[in-house]
Amino acid sequence: MTENNFFLKKIEISVSEAEKRTGRNAVNMQETYTAYLVETRSAERADSQSVLTDSLWRRYSEFELLRNYLLVCYPHIVVPPLPEKRAEFVWHKLSADNMDPDFVERRRIGLENFLLRVASHPVLCRDKIFYLFLTQEGNWKETVNETGFQLKADSRLKALNATFRVKNPDKRFTELKHYSDELQSVISHLLRVRARVADRLYGVYKVHGNYGRVFSEWSAIEKEMGDGLQSAGHHMDVYASSIDDILEDEEHYADQLKEYLFYAEALRAVCRKHELMQYDLETAAQDLASKKQQCEELATGTVRTFSLKGMTTKLFGQEAPEQREARIKVLEEQIGEGEQQLKSKNLEGREFVKNAWADIERFKEQKNRDLKEALISYAVMQISMCRKGIQVWTNAKECFSKM
Amino acid sequence: MPLGLRAAPPSAGLPKASSDSCSTGQRAGRAFPAARRPGEGLQPLAPPPSCSHLSRPLTLPHSPSPSRAARVPRGWSREGWAGGGAGGEQRPGTPSPDLLVARSFGDKDLILPNGGTPAGASSPASSSSLLNRLQLDDDIDGETRDLFVTVDDPKKHVCTMETYITYRITTKSTRAEFDLPEYSVRRRYQDFDWLRSKLEESQPTHLIPPLPEKFVVKGVVDRFSEEFVETRRKALDKFLKRITDHPVLSFNEHFNVFLTAKDLNAYRKQGMALLTRVGESVKHVTGGYKLRSRPLEFAAIGEYLDTFALKLGTIDRIAQRIIKEEIDYLVELREYGPVYSTWSALEGELAEPLEGVSACIGNCSAALEELTDDMTEDFLPVLREYILYSDSMKSVLKKRDQVQAEYEAKLEAVALRKEDRPKVPADVEKCQDRVECFNADLKADMERWQNNKRQDFRQLLMGLADKNIQYYEKCLMAWESIIPLLQEKQEGK
Numbered sequence: 001m002t003e004n005n006f007f008l009k010k011i012e013i014s015v016s017e018a019e020k021r022t023g024r025n026a027v028n029m030q031e032t033y034t035a036y037l038v039e040t041r042s043a044e045r046a047d048s049q050s051v052l053t054d055s056l057w058r059r060y061s062e063f064e065l066l067r068n069y070l071l072v073c074y075p076h077i078v079v080p081p082l083p084e085k086r087a088e089f090v091w092h093k094l095s096a097d098n099m100d101p102d103f104v105e106r107r108r109i110g111l112e113n114f115l116l117r118v119a120s121h122p123v124l125c126r127d128k129i130f131y132l133f134l135t136q137e138g139n140w141k142e143t144v145n146e147t148g149f150q151l152k153a154d155s156r157l158k159a160l161n162a163t164f165r166v167k168n169p170d171k172r173f174t175e176l177k178h179y180s181d182e183l184q185s186v187i188s189h190l191l192r193v194r195a196r197v198a199d200r201l202y203g204v205y206k207v208h209g210n211y212g213r214v215f216s217e218w219s220a221i222e223k224e225m226g227d228g229l230q231s232a233g234h235h236m237d238v239y240a241s242s243i244d245d246i247l248e249d250e251e252h253y254a255d256q257l258k259e260y261l262f263y264a265e266a267l268r269a270v271c272r273k274h275e276l277m278q279y280d281l282e283t284a285a286q287d288l289a290s291k292k293q294q295c296e297e298l299a300t301g302t303v304r305t306f307s308l309k310g311m312t313t314k315l316f317g318q319e320a321p322e323q324r325e326a327r328i329k330v331l332e333e334q335i336g337e338g339e340q341q342l343k344s345k346n347l348e349g350r351e352f353v354k355n356a357w358a359d360i361e362r363f364k365e366q367k368n369r370d371l372k373e374a375l376i377s378y379a380v381m382q383i384s385m386c387r388k389g390i391q392v393w394t395n396a397k398e399c400f401s402k403m
Numbered sequence: 404m405p406l407g408l409r410a411a412p413p414s415a416g417l418p419k420a421s422s423d424s425c426s427t428g429q430r431a432g433r434a435f436p437a438a439r440r441p442g443e444g445l446q447p448l449a450p451p452p453s454c455s456h457l458s459r460p461l462t463l464p465h466s467p468s469p470s471r472a473a474r475v476p477r478g479w480s481r482e483g484w485a486g487g488g489a490g491g492e493q494r495p496g497t498p499s500p501d502l503l504v505a506r507s508f509g510d511k512d513l514i515l516p517n518g519g520t521p522a523g524a525s526s527p528a529s530s531s532s533l534l535n536r537l538q539l540d541d542d543i544d545g546e547t548r549d550l551f552v553t554v555d556d557p558k559k560h561v562c563t564m565e566t567y568i569t570y571r572i573t574t575k576s577t578r579a580e581f582d583l584p585e586y587s588v589r590r591r592y593q594d595f596d597w598l599r600s601k602l603e604e605s606q607p608t609h610l611i612p613p614l615p616e617k618f619v620v621k622g623v624v625d626r627f628s629e630e631f632v633e634t635r636r637k638a639l640d641k642f643l644k645r646i647t648d649h650p651v652l653s654f655n656e657h658f659n660v661f662l663t664a665k666d667l668n669a670y671r672k673q674g675m676a677l678l679t680r681v682g683e684s685v686k687h688v689t690g691g692y693k694l695r696s697r698p699l700e701f702a703a704i705g706e707y708l709d710t711f712a713l714k715l716g717t718i719d720r721i722a723q724r725i726i727k728e729e730i731d732y733l734v735e736l737r738e739y740g741p742v743y744s745t746w747s748a749l750e751g752e753l754a755e756p757l758e759g760v761s762a763c764i765g766n767c768s769a770a771l772e773e774l775t776d777d778m779t780e781d782f783l784p785v786l787r788e789y790i791l792y793s794d795s796m797k798s799v800l801k802k803r804d805q806v807q808a809e810y811e812a813k814l815e816a817v818a819l820r821k822e823d824r825p826k827v828p829a830d831v832e833k834c835q836d837r838v839e840c841f842n843a844d845l846k847a848d849m850e851r852w853q854n855n856k857r858q859d860f861r862q863l864l865m866g867l868a869d870k871n872i873q874y875y876e877k878c879l880m881a882w883e884s885i886i887p888l889l890q891e892k893q894e895g896k
Binding site: 179182183186187189190193194196197199200201203204207208210211214217218221224225228232367368371372375376378379380382383386387389390393394396397400401403 | 707710711714717718721724725728729731732734735736738739742743745746749752753756757760763857860861864865867868869871872874875876878879882883885886889890
């Protein structure tokens with residue numbers, strides 16, 4: 001474990017700042033974007049060198065590129081997701097604007113979280129491109145593209161094909177895929193309802209603010225009751241405005257859930273990759289089997305299945321034995337190759353399953369831990385909201401009691 | 404409204420002192436029903452005399468009655484005063500107060516909550532604690548109650564012609580006006596309506612508490628729904644309790660009949676014949692007549708009432724809106740909780756924490772529902788009552804203006820002929836008495852109302868705060884209880 005985390009230990013990472021910028025894009029159009037300051041600091045002060053602080057600016061699209069690269073190069077790993085590109089599942093008071101300072105701030109936290117997750121991952125943290133992302137400002141994009149990772153990316157069509165044609169899917173992966181689907185749907189449902197709950201709660205609190213005004217107006221015509229009403233009105237104002245902070249805090253909880261909503265997609269990517277490999281394996285095996293059959297047919301001269309070759313043989317008579325020998329030889333060579341290939345694919349598949357499963361186990365642990373923590377902090381938030389409510393109403397009650 | 408939350412002020416110095424000066428007029432008025440009381444409670448009466456028959460009640464020095472009332476032992480003050488203080492005008496055959504006391508103790512102490520303690524002798528503490536529990540309304544004079552009226556047990560009656568609800572009205576009293584210690588009658592809304600108009604008619608100088616609205620304003624509300632009937636029952640109960648607490652109104656003849664008559668309709672029919680006569684005395688010349696000098700304080704009351712009603716209207720709207728928002732919030736919460744349950748079904752280790760959160764949200768929803776129910780049942784009706792109250796008040800103010808207008812008109816007429824007759828005629832003097840009497844009654848009632856209002860709103864708003872505190876406490880408990888569930892699991896790993 002200590003060895004796995006060495007990277008994070010050596011270097012502290014933070015996304016410390018966000019800045020709005022204007023520039024020209026590829027087609028020379030004016031565009032506004034947000035750049036994020038990524039800072040890295042060597043944590044080991046025992047080193048002979050002084051503390052090294054590196055900082056560089058990255059755009060969201062560069063984070064995206066990094067993640068795509070990781071996704072392709074480490075198909076067996078549940079790659080940490082990026083924060084959402086556009087604000088989703090927000091309640092209506094919250095701006096969905098990409099340039100909104102609150103949104104940018106939450107994204108900054110999300111991006112930092114992403115880097116920390118990658119850096120603490122036992123495999124991903126050793127990646128060279130990731131290291132360069134943190135340390136090399138210029139030419140990083142070119143370096144990434146030079147790795148040719150895009151060529152390794154699987155086409156969507158092929159993946160779709162695999163989904164429907166795999167004959168013997170691994171049960172564990174099927175289940176995992178099913179789980180990811182369900183997780184995604186339940187979390188998105190949860191987020192949607194939570195946004196509505198937040199909306200309504202906001203309404204309840206804000207309408208109380210009207211009491212503040214009317215109590216104060218009413219107090220003007222009352223003699224003995226006046227003071228009590230006036231100060232109770234003040235507490236109602238406090239109550240109404242307290243909801244802003246409460247819901248802002250709650251947004252953090254929503255972000256934690258969102259991360260797992262996107263993790264569900266990452267889980268699915270691993271499953272998809274597995275399906276693809278399984279499909280490859282199955283086609284290779286099928287290919288080999290058919291070649292073996294052909295070879296056997298040629299050797300024994302019997303045609304078990306109806307084929308074009310069978311027809312030509314019947315129509316034009318038998319081939320010369322030399323020709324047949326040659327063809328058998330070719331086939332046998334191909335069979336040998338195929339067997340080799342199948343073997344390696346099998347091996348590769350087993351390796352993939354082993355690695356993927358290890359990472360999935362790691363992910364599950366992380367997920368249970370994280371979500372429990374998120375639930376605790378959610379409960380703590382609710383508790384503090386209740387305490388605030390009790391406090392305000394107790395104060396108001398005291399004012400009322402003096403009337 | 405929580406019973407017994409508020410301690411009764413046994414020697415409430417504040418309200419008593421304030422009402423002292425004005426109560427003379429009221430007390431004078433109050434003496435009549437007792438003094439003239441015919442033995443047969445059900446017999447229709449001539450309209451009770453209004454204050455105007457008294458000569459200048461305000462100029463009277465402190466009559467012995469109030470001071471005596473103060474000395475009368477607890478539990479019997481009103482009756483003792485009403486029966487004995489009215490100058491020995493008791494009907495022959497009515498037992499003297501002392502006799503009455505003795506008799507009541509003999510057979511009623513278990514029935515009558517307040518009569519159970521012999522006048523201040525044995526345990527005033529227990530009687531006052533009993534009182535505290537029973538006390539729903541204000542006891543401004545610090546007097547002990549001797550009349551208890553409750554409205555309960557609504558029943559639906561379906562006839563061929565109409566369907567209606569009756570309420571049971573139970574009266575317990577030690578007052579001499581009541582032949583029996585306890586009565587139980589059934590009345591419907593229109594009977595209350597009748598009572599109120601009778602009170603308005605016979606006590607034009609007093610502020611008559613409002614009845615709940617005949618029909619609920621917005622939309623078609625099911626008049627026979629349980630909630631509607633219960634809300635109305637509470638309002639009617641409040642209405643009767645307000646009358647019961649009033650030193651004059653509670654002695655009103657019609658009120659007595661309303662509480663005791665087996666067949667109210669018969670009485671009502673008989674009363675119809677007298678209506679013309681009654682109406683005569685109430686009718687006044689008015690219409691566009693401008694008062695020469697409307698006393699400042701009444702003008703101020705009028706202004707106050709306008710603003711007060713306006714503000715209460717706003718509070719009513721806010722409260723309704725809050726309830727609506729809370730109900731919407733509740734709807735969302737009810738969907739929100741179960742999502743955690745759905746999620747928990749997918750998980751292994753997380754199942755329990757998620758289920759916990761789901762249950763917790765469920766508890767919070769239940770607490771919220773309770774809160775909105777309480778607001779609808781307890782908070783809104785009181786606001787409504789006071790909005791209606793301000794209307795009643797305005798109508799009394801208007802009547803007062805009319806009486807004053809009448810007086811001024813007469814005075815003017817006299818002034819024109821003054822040279823001929825130097826003496827102010829008796830009817831003008833009478834008229835002046837009436838104005839003064841009206842003013843005194845109204846001021847006393849206003850003060851009483853102000854006190855009631857202050858108490859009621861203090862209680863109402865404290866109740867509002869309490870309900871919210873309770874709601875948050877329940878939620879707090881729910882959330883606090885799941886924290887160990889979440890933490891324990893984590894440490895266990």
